[in-house]
Amino acid sequence: MKFAFNHNNINVIDLEKSIAFYKEALGLKEIRRKEAADGSFILVFLGDDSTSHALELTWLRDWERPYNLGDNEFHLAFETDDMEAAHEKHSQMGCICFENKTMGIYFISDPDGYWIEIIPTK
Template sequence: MKFTFAHNNFNIMDLDKSLAFYKEALGLQEVRRKEAEDGSFILVYLGDGSSRHTLELTWLRDWEKESYNLGDNEFHLALEVDDYEGALRKHKEMDCVVFENNDMGIYFIIDPDGYWIEIIPSEDK
């Protein structure tokens, strides 16, 4: 028996805003979408174009609260980048960097719903 990663999920408030953020900040593109017949939810899967792993963005029509409770937000998604310095500059220009750990050589950005995303230099570098 072998398990492989399929996707991670983030529940989001504004689908268009999130899609624009993930495209601009990380170059992620929609690879598939599932919409409920009654319009109660939309699932959009984003891919990086090279791995099979996807990020599932879930929009729920009937979510009535202002935002999702992320608790202490101790969970996160991590992506490697081949141009760490260029990515850091871009994300600073986007004003989405929330934490830099220079000792570890990593930083975190925040998406429109408050999810943290770790950016790490590619091991191929």
Template sequence: MKFSFDHNNINVLDLEKSVKFYKEALGFVETRRFNATDDSFTLIFLGDETTNHKLELTCLKDRTEGYNLGENEFHLAVVTDDFEEAYLHHKKMRCICFENKPMGIYFIMDPDGYWIEIIPRK
């Protein structure tokens, strides 16, 4: 029996704001959208146009409060082919929330408070 990654899911309050952030910050594009027949939720799948792995954004229409992310000890991680350019881009966006210079990585935060680790390609 073999398993492989398909997607990760996060819940977001403002779907369009999140889609815009992931496009601007990481270049992710919408690959699929699903609207519930009762209009209670919408799913948008984002891809990096390189791998098959997707990020699923779920927006529950009746949700008005932000999500409790606990101590936010979980995160997504992406690799970039131009770490310096990515860093300058994210600095300009003002979305860098933590830097670990000794490890050579940093984190950005999306509109809902989720952290994304930025790693240089080695």
């Protein structure tokens, strides 16, 4: 028996704002969408054109308050082949929320407060 990653899910308050953030910050593109017939939810899957792994954004019509992210000890991680350019872009966007210069990594925060780790390609 073998398992492989398929996708990760996060719930978002403003779907279009989140899609725009992930496109600008990480170059992710919408690869598919599912909308409930009754309008109660929308699922948008974003991809990176490099892997089959996707990020699923879930929007719930009846959810109106920010999501409880606990202590934000869980996160997504993306690697980049140009840390300097990535750091400059994210600095300009104002979304860097934590840096560990000793480890050579940093984190950005999306519109809902989810943290995303940025690491150099090894």
